[in-house]
Structure formats: structure tokens, C-alpha cells
Amino acid sequence: MGFFAPWFLGGLAAVSVPVFIHLLRRHTTTPRPVSSLMFFERGTQSSTRHRRLRYLLLFALRALLVVLLALAFANPFVRRSSVSASEKLLVIAIDDSFSMRAGTRLADAKRAALAVLEKRAGAEHAQVMVLGGDLAILTQSITDSTQLKAAIDGIGPGDSHSNFGELGRGMRALAETVHTPIELHLFSDMQESNMPGNFADMVMPGNVSLVLHPVVTGTIPNWTVESVEAPGQLVEPKKAHVVAVIAGHETPAARRTVSLVVNGAVTATKQIDVPAAGRATVAFDGLDVPFGESRCAVKIDSADGFPGDDASLFAVKRADPERVLFVHQASDTRSPLYFGAALAAAAQASFVLQPITPEQAADADPARYAFVVLSDVPAIPTLLENNLAKSIDNGGSVLIAEGTAGSHRERIPVFGGAVSEGRYYARAGGAAAVTQVDASHPSLKDAAGWPDVKFFYASVVDAGKARVLARLGDGTPLLLDRQMGQGHALLFTSGLDNVTNDLPLHPEFVAFVDRTARYLAGMERTAGPRLVDTFVQLRSPANEPVRSGGGSVVVVGPDGKRPLSLTEEASAQTLPLKQAGFYQIRFPSGRETLVAVNPDPRESSLKVIPDDVLGLWSGNPAASPDQTTAVVARKADASVWWWVMLLVLIAAATESVVASGYLGTQREEA
């Protein structure tokens, strides 16, 4: 027996109060004067005995009451192993994160789990879970050993990054529905990187006793390709650069051989010196890839116990520059000049601008262009507008720069809505500046210099359902993004020349054009390698009903299988990336892309959690973390607070009865 809050036992000193009242204060009776004692007789002996008997009973009750109250606050518990097998739930959680691929960790964990399952009593309920990116429940609470063993045997290696905070949250949710004691056995390599930022997230609820089964005891050195920076799309292979960071975890200083692999063939090799437990950067100039999608990787020579993280994948698409349809008035030569120059300077020359007048664009097919730009055009042919709307519904995009022409028309083509007025700030003798920028939008990620840009003209447009990305100082929307079907329409209420503003003269214009081009061309969604357990957006959120029938998505996973069902392919908005490798995705617009997925680099750090932290987590600091053999002998601490409070109530009631009886006797005497 023990106490959860032993410092409350100091309250036992309060017993001195009834001791004072009954045993000390009793002797201070004030003598009472009388005229004469001639009619009185001494009655000392009998009265004292009577009083002691009666007072001692009351004293005992009151002292008992104080003692019980102090005990109740100290929250006593009894340590017992008497929880019957049918009252306890055995939960087996196996870590199948990427790091468990090192050596025989996963096999060891499964073998240890089966051993625990063997020792389980027949009537004891058990449940098997897998801790990966999230806590997956493989079986319900059952007693069938065959199913439980099959569930454990079926656990395969994963590529996720596990988090013990997720385990804590899962167990807290389980404890809310299961009120019996839960014995959780965790089989893991106890990576320090698996701990959440807040230790409280991984603390188990009161009725869960945690038993840890580390499958490794020490930290092993490990080198890994931590990150790779490479272009997602390139036009000129010789101008491309690939930069990789090689990291060593708990490693000595060593020379490593780094290889660049394209479609399975090593195209370049370099030697670098990696400092002890440090990082080194290696760069490859030129990336000789064929046209189309290429599966590339940066690899290091395997010299550690965890070869799984010795390569980092990335996908590169080599293609001719995509065309951008730029519709402008014949008299406007500045807009295509500035926009084309910016587009050529950025985006690694992935786009080529095709300027065209509205009259010439009547029979242009927007689906054949990466995106369309309507710059300062009062009107466009109806045929073009219809084709453009259809293209946007299927995932195409358009950038509309209003310019001064916007104020002369009633309706903005494609985008919808009307221009209520045109504000000429220059006529008022000044210029407007940007005061609000939504930096979370891909187009404005590098918009730090926008407040310095002077705007001399802007059309006032009703935002409606569009997202306002930037506003001028007087609240006029400057840049709006509206989702239309599966595509987007970006509305710039000023112009792309240097007449309505001086943005083209600022460096931010290049970044804006680059980001906007990538965003409108759909490159942002799949750019660069991804990590396991992240998502790829397959469709835009359905803010508006799709006007034409949306096509299906086709996804082929790293294992050659299609991870989505037919229903999901027709409706899913996102694709969770559960495996490392290359995902081939065909979007509803017909655009195909290759997405490289790598494990979380934190999984490469094989440093284990210190024993004292593990002891603290399991609630038994003095014990060794490896509790496998001590599981059977483990005893649960059961609080007996309620029983003590029951005794307090009984003692209080008895004290009231005895005290009332005593007071009643006094009244009768009076």
C-alpha cells in the first residue's frame, strides 16, 4: 500500500485539535460559586468516570474522522495483481516505421510480440495495432489467438515516420471507450526522433500501463542522403544542377562515394568527405535525362546497418518548353515584352510565350497551351471564350490582366463579374501601394517587395466568390484567384505593362511571373520530391459544381498497383503517399506526372531514447526499460480513495449521532 499524494499526510497533525478539546481543555472547568455547600454532596468519582466514557467515544470518532480525511487526501492505493484476465485488455503495438527496416528489427519485434501473446491467459482480450504514420488497428478486442497471431505475422515493413504522440492520442481515445485496465506492450526501436515536441502528448492515461520492448539497445551509425535539390522539369539538360546533402548520424568522419542514377543507370559519381556526425553537400552539374519523365536518385555506397536510406529519389521531366497563349491588343507591345522577358528569365525556360491579338485567337485551342493570358483586351471572340471556359473546367488556367481596357466593358470575359469603375491614381497626383498580400498563395510567395510598387490604375471589381490575394491601400482588390471547375482564373486588376504600374520594372515581377506560370501550369502540385505520409492534390476543392463531366484520376503506386479504388479515382481530391518510390499520376486534365516519394529523413537518425526517459514514460523510472520478463509480475496500483471517503462519511454520520445524543442529554438536564 502506498499514497499517490503522501504530503497530505501532514494533515494528520490536525488530530491535535480533538486531543486538545477532549483531553486538555477538559481540565479547565471554571468553578461555580454557590451560597453554601451545606446541602450538597460530593460526586466526583462517578461523574468523572461517566464523562470520560462518553467523551472518549466522541473523541475517538472525531480523531478517526480527521485521520480518514488526511488519508483520503493522500490518495492511498494498493498494489495488486488481482485484475482478472477477463477484466484486462492486452494491447500489442508494433512500430513499423521506416527505421524498423534496419537489420532484423521488425522481425525481432514481431517475434517478441508473439512471445507476449503466448503468455496471455486464454480468456484475456487482446488487440493488435501498428504504429506507423498513424495508429492503425489491425484487430478488434478479441480472444482468438489465431487471428491475433495472423495479424502480427501480416505486418510488413513500412516507410512512414512514427510518432509516439500519435500512440498516446490513440490510447487516450481507447481509454475513453474501454474502462477496464489496459496493458499496452510497445515493440519499437525507440527512436529519439519519434518523440513528439511535447512529452505530455505521449503520456498514457491512468488505466493504461505501458510496457516497453525495445528491439535494439544501442545507437548504430548511419549515413543517409538527407535531401536532393533538382529541377522538376527541364529543357536544357546541361544547364541543370543537382545538389544533394549527405548526412551522418552518430558516424565517424569518412569518405563516401555519391552516385547520380538516372533510370537505373549511374551517370555520375563523386567522392566527398563527410565530417563526424555532420553533413556534406555534393553538386552534380548537368542532368542528362531523355525526353519525358525520368526516375532519378542520388545514392551513397552502403557501409552501415541501414541501407534502406542510402538513396534519395527524385523525378525529372524533360520536355520542350510549353507554350503560353498571350492575347493582347495590337497596339499594346509593352505587355508581351515585359511578360515574355520575365517568363524567359525564370521558370528555367520551361515556357515560351506566343503573343497573339484577339482577332487571331478566335480559333486557338486553349487546351494546347500551358495557360492563357488575356492582357488588357476589351473583348475576345466568343469562340475563344467558350473554349477557354471549357478548358478551365477541365483543369486549365487563365491570367487576366485588366488594364485600362477593363473600364470600357460591362463584363470581364471568362472570369465573370463587372468592373464598376476604373481608378486612375495618377490623375489624383499620386500612386497607390499594396497594403495586403496573401503570402500563402503560390503566386505571391516572393512578394516581399510589392509594397514598394506604384500602381497608377486599377479596376474596381466585385470579388464575389474569388479569393483576394492582394489589395491596394484604398481596399481595391489587386489580385484575385477564382476556382472554376478544376481550373483557376487569376485576375490582375491592373496591367502587365509599365503604364498602369511600375511592377514590371521591379525584380519581384520576375518572381511573380515565374510563380504564377508554374501555378497556372499545374507544376506546383507535383514539383519536387515528396515525403511519405504527405498528400498530392488530385483535384481542386469543389467550390463550384463541375460544369462538364470530370475525368478520372489514374494513380500507379511504387509497387505497380493502383492504390485508389475506381470510386476514389473518380472523386478523391487528394492522394496519401504511403510508400516510398515513384507514383505515376494522370490528372483529369490528361496531364501526366511522376512523383518521387522519400521516407522522412528523421527516420534515418537511429539514436534511441535514453533509458531514464523511457522509464519516465512507462511510469516506472527505477525499472529497466526491457520489461519483457517482468510483465507477468507487474502489479497495478489501484486507488482506494473511494473506500476511504466512504469511511469518512460513516464516521461523520456516527459522530453526528453521538454528538446529538450528548447534546440531547444536556438539554434534558437543563
Next chain:
Amino acid sequence: MQRFLDPAVLSRINGLDLIAKTVVDGFVAGLHRSPDFGFSQEFAEYRAYAPGDDLRHVDWNLFARTERTYLKRYRGETNSQLTILLDASNSMQFGSHAVSKMDYARYVAASLFYMAIHNQRDPAGLIVFDDEVRNSIRPSTRSGQLPRLLAGLEQAEPRARTDFAKPLGHFQELLRRRGIVLILSDFYEDPETIVKAIEPLRFHGSEVVLFHILDPEEIKPKLRGPSILVDLETEQRMEVIPEYIKGEYRRRVDRHLEQMQEKARAAGLGYHLLVTDKPLDEALSEYLHLRPGGA
């Protein structure tokens, strides 16, 4: 009017003279009689003049004939000299409420003095005693007698213990003439001893009445638990239990009161029990009853 005789009401009045006036006026008003009742005009006897006698009562016609000074006495005056013996022992200071036994005795004595001197023109005197005579004021009707008597009452603070036998000789010296002798005491003594000590006062032909003053708590004490009691006169301590108080004590007190009454009657002494939470009219009535020519 009865409330002006209530001791609790009187305790809130300052000054014995005012208390006495309040009591007596209230009492007399309650009788619906003439305030000069009992003042008889029927001649009774001549008495030789003694220093201190009121010159207004000298029979000057007789003096003219015989050149001797005699006082002319009437029937109402012959046996109406009032002397009060006040017990001022420590036990008299006991009181369970606003009025102690000593206070009550003072009120009774003051009222009687006021009635005797102011209303009845009777000489009145006071003897204060405990185990000896502490103060004595001879009976007189001279002007200033009433304030003297009231001052004597004021000065009579309880002390020492009661002893009737010891001051008895002094009593007899001080009470040579016939009259009314009232003894105010709580009589915590053996009834036989008390009566034996007081009985000789009757030998001069005086009417002797015992006013037995007790607090209601002394007749029916309230004890919540075993308590230690202290005797006010002897300072002796004793622990007693409530059970005894409820039984044996009350029987003993009742027997004591009965014996007091019996012994006093047997010796020709008047006896009245005055409880300090009761009005004072009983004492006044008794005085008027005893006084010759009274109501």
C-alpha cells in the same frame, strides 16, 4: 403598578431612596386606601421624654401643670418601632440574575424604612451583622433618619460569614424597647440554632419576623454537567453531579425550608420566604399586618 415592585425593574433604578419611594407609592396605590391609614388618634399612654424624641410629641399642657416633659403616645405608635437586622455575610452576594440576595434585601429594607418613616411616622433602626455587629443605627423619627438608614444599607457590603449566636448579646442591648424586629437573611444554618439564637429577642415583647431571602437558583439549581462548586463563605470546593441536584439536593432544601417555618412558628416568630425574582409586596404587607392599628 405591580411592575414597580418587580426586583428586575428596580435594579435599573439608581439610589435606594428612589427605589423605596417607587415601591411604597406603588404598593400604597395598589391598596386603594388613605396614605395615613393606621395612624390612630386614640390616646394610649405617656412616656418620659428621652433625648432624640421629637419635641412635637411633647404634651406641653402636662408640662405646664407638672413641669415634667412627657410624650403623648397614641395606640398606633406604641408597638411600631421598626428594627431591621440585615445579614451581610458573603453568601448574600449570590445571585443568578440581575438582583442578588443582598440587593433584594436592601430593596426590602429601604422600602420598609420609607414606609415606616415617611408614611407611618414610626421610628426605624438598622443593625447590619455577619459574624458580629458591623453597623447599628438606633430607631428614631428625627429628620435625617431615613437618609442615614439608606446610607447604612448602601455601606452594608457582604463579607465574612453568618453567625447568629455571636452578635446575639449586641442585639439584646440594642433592642431594649418593644417593636417590630425584621431579620433579613438567607439563613444558611441549622434551623434550630437560628431560632434558638433569635428567640430571646421576643422577650421584650417585640414582634420578630424572619424574612428568608433565597435566589431561585438555590431552590432549583441548574447544572449541565459535573461541576466544581465553591462556597462563597468558606471557599470550600466540591465536585457534584447533576443527578444529585435533581434529587437529593431539592429534598434537602425543601426539608430545610419546612423546618425553618416549623421552628419559627413554634417559637412565636414570624417567617416568610422571599425569592429574589418575586415582587416586594409580600414583605410590605407583612409589616403593615404586624403594625398595631394597621390594615
